[in-house]
Amino acid sequence: MIMEQLLITIVLVALGYFFGRRAENKHIKSIIEREAVMNQLPAMAGRFPPQNGKYHQQLVSGSVVIANDYFKTFVAGLRNLFGGKITAYETLLDRARREAVLRMKQEAQSLGAELIFNVKYETSNISGQYNKRMPVIEVHAYGTALMEYSTK
Amino acid sequence: MYHNPKIPEGINSTKENPLKEFSILLLGTIALVVIVSLILGFSGSWLAGKIPFSAEVKIASMYDITQYTDSNEHPRLAQYLQSLVDKISKAQNLPEEMKITAHYMDSDTVNAFATIGGNLFIYRGLLEKVPNENTLVTLLGHEIGHVKYRHPIKSLGRGVAVAIAMTTITGSTDSQIMGDAGLLTTLQFSREMEKQADEEAMYTLQSLYGHINGGAELFRIFQNMRQEMETDEPSELFSTHPLDQHRIDNISIMAKKNNWKETGNLSPLPDFFQEEINSYLNQ
Numbered sequence: 001m002i003m004e005q006l007l008i009t010i011v012l013v014a015l016g017y018f019f020g021r022r023a024e025n026k027h028i029k030s031i032i033e034r035e036a037v038m039n040q041l042p043a044m045a046g047r048f049p050p051q052n053g054k055y056h057q058q059l060v061s062g063s064v065v066i067a068n069d070y071f072k073t074f075v076a077g078l079r080n081l082f083g084g085k086i087t088a089y090e091t092l093l094d095r096a097r098r099e100a101v102l103r104m105k106q107e108a109q110s111l112g113a114e115l116i117f118n119v120k121y122e123t124s125n126i127s128g129q130y131n132k133r134m135p136v137i138e139v140h141a142y143g144t145a146l147m148e149y150s151t152k
Numbered sequence: 153m154y155h156n157p158k159i160p161e162g163i164n165s166t167k168e169n170p171l172k173e174f175s176i177l178l179l180g181t182i183a184l185v186v187i188v189s190l191i192l193g194f195s196g197s198w199l200a201g202k203i204p205f206s207a208e209v210k211i212a213s214m215y216d217i218t219q220y221t222d223s224n225e226h227p228r229l230a231q232y233l234q235s236l237v238d239k240i241s242k243a244q245n246l247p248e249e250m251k252i253t254a255h256y257m258d259s260d261t262v263n264a265f266a267t268i269g270g271n272l273f274i275y276r277g278l279l280e281k282v283p284n285e286n287t288l289v290t291l292l293g294h295e296i297g298h299v300k301y302r303h304p305i306k307s308l309g310r311g312v313a314v315a316i317a318m319t320t321i322t323g324s325t326d327s328q329i330m331g332d333a334g335l336l337t338t339l340q341f342s343r344e345m346e347k348q349a350d351e352e353a354m355y356t357l358q359s360l361y362g363h364i365n366g367g368a369e370l371f372r373i374f375q376n377m378r379q380e381m382e383t384d385e386p387s388e389l390f391s392t393h394p395l396d397q398h399r400i401d402n403i404s405i406m407a408k409k410n411n412w413k414e415t416g417n418l419s420p421l422p423d424f425f426q427e428e429i430n431s432y433l434n435q
Contacts, residue, residue, distance in 0.1 A: 017171070035159060075170060078177035081184065087173060091165040098159070 012070040020069030024091065031098050038105045043116040049146055056149060058111060061142035062103025065126070066096045068135045093139070097121060100141035108145040119143035185318070192313040200309020201302050205250050205270070208305045212269025220273070221255035229428040230256050233274060233292070236285075240293050243359045244300055244352060252296055258432055262377050266295040268304045279429050281373045285419040286366025290353045294370075297352025303345045311340075350399055354406050363416030364407055371399045 049055065068076075072088040079086050100121070108116050120142055127136040161167070203211075223230035233254040241252050252270045262277040272295050282288045298304060341349075357364045375396040407414050 021170070032161075039158065071170070071174070075174050075177060078174075078181050081181060082177070087166045087168070088170050094165040 013074050016070030020071050027095055034102050041105050043119045045119050047118050049117045055146040057144050060104050060108040060145040062100045063140040064096050064099045065138045096139040100139045104141045113145035113147050115146040116143040188317050189314045192317045193310040196313025197306040197310040200305045209269045222258040223256045226256055226428050228424050240296050240356050243356050266298040270299050276429050284366055285421055287369040290367045290370045293353035293356035294349045297349035301348055303341050358412050363413035365416040366418050368400045368403050371396045
C-alpha cells in the first residue's frame with residue numbers, strides 16, 4: 001500500500017518534471033520572441049498620459065491562467081519544511097506576468113495604440129480553498145491604451 | 153518616443169535546473185525525517201518504558217482483545233497454554249502485577265506474538281509444527297521475555313512518537329496514530345529486543361528442565377518455513393529478527409558460557425494437544 005503510493009508519487013513527479021519542463025522551455029522561448037516584436041509598442045506604469053489632445057484612451061487588458069505541475073508542487077512542498085525562495089514558482093509566475101502583458105499589448109495593437117499607460121497587474125488564486133489542490137493562478141495585466149486621433 | 157527596453161533574463165527567474173534544488177531538498181527532508189524519527193523513537197520508547205505495567209493493562213483494555221481469540225472454543229488447549237505461561241512467568245521471576253494471558257488463535261498463520269497488557273497470541277499454524285513441550289516453552293518463554301522487558305509498550309511508544317512527528321511534518325491528518333490494527337500488526341521489536349527475549353527463553357528452559365534441548369528446534373521451524381516459502385532470508389540488515397542460523401548459534405554459545413547441557417530428555421506434549429489443534433479439520 002505504501003509502496004504503491006510511493007510509486008504513484010514518483011511517476012507523477014517524473015511526468016510533472018518532463019512535461020512541465022518541456023512546456024516551460026517552449027513557453028519562455030516563445031515569450032522572448034514575441035517580446036522582441038512587441039517592444040515597438042511601449043507599456044509603462046506612469047499614471048499621466050500626454051495631455052496634448054492628440055490621443056484618445058481605452059482600457060486594454062490581458063489575462064492568463066496558469067496551472068502548476070506536480071513536480072513544482074512537490075518541490076514547493078519540500079521547500080515549505082525549510083523555508084527560502086521557491087524558485088520553481090518564481091519561474092512560473094514570471095512567465096505568467098510576461099504572457100499577460102503580451103496579450104494586453106496584442107489587444108492594444110489591434111486597436112492601433114501607440115502607448116499603454118498606467119499598467120497594473122493583478123494576481124489571484126483560483127484553485128479554491130483546498131490546500132491539497134495544486135495552485136492555479138490567474139495573472140491579469142491591464143492599462144490604458146493611447147490611440148492617436150486619425151489625422152484625416 | 154518612449155521605448156520599452158528588452159527585459160534581461162534571469163532576474164525574476166532562475167536558469168538553474170530545478171532538479172538540483174529538488175535533490176538537495178529531498179535529501180534534506182529524508183535526513184530530517186530519519187534524525188527526527190530516531191530521536192523521537194528513542195525518547196518515545198524510553199518514556200514508554202517508564203509507564204507502570206498497570207497502566208499498560210489499562211491501555212490494552214481499550215481494545216477488545218477477546219474478539220481476536222479462539223480460546224473459548226478450545227478450553228483444554230487454552231488452559232494448557234495458560235498453565236505453561238504461569239509456570240514460565242514464575243521461572244522468569246516476573247513481578248507480581250505482571251499477569252500474562254495466553255490467547256489461542258485458530259488460524260494457519262505460523263506465528264506467535266506478545267502485545268501490550270501481557271497478552272500473548274499463539275497461532276494454530278505454529279503449534280502444529282511444535283514437536284514437544286520444551287520447544288513450546290521456548291516459544292512462550294521468548295514471548296514472555298518480551299513482556300518482562302516491556303518490549304511491546306516500548307515499541308508502541310516509539311511508534312506513537314514517530315507517527316505524531318510524521319503527522320506534524322507531512323500535515324496529514326488521516327493517519328491513525330493508535331489504530332485498532334496497530335495493536336496487532338505494527339509492534340516491531342528491534343533486533344536487540346529479540347536477542348534479549350531469546351536469552352530469556354533459554355534461561356527459562358534451563359531453569360524448568362535443567363537442560364536446553366529442544367530450544368533450537370523453534371528456530372529450525374522458522375528456518376524450514378522460510379525455505380518452504382522459497383523466500384530468501386532477508387539480509388540481516390533489514391530484518392528485525394536475527395537470522396535463524398545466528399539464533400541457533402547463539403544458543404550454543406550461551407550454553408557453553410553458562411555450562412548448560414544441550415542434551416536431555418524432551419517432555420512430550422499432552423495427548424489432547426494434537427486432537428485440539430486438528431479439530432478444525434472436522435468442522
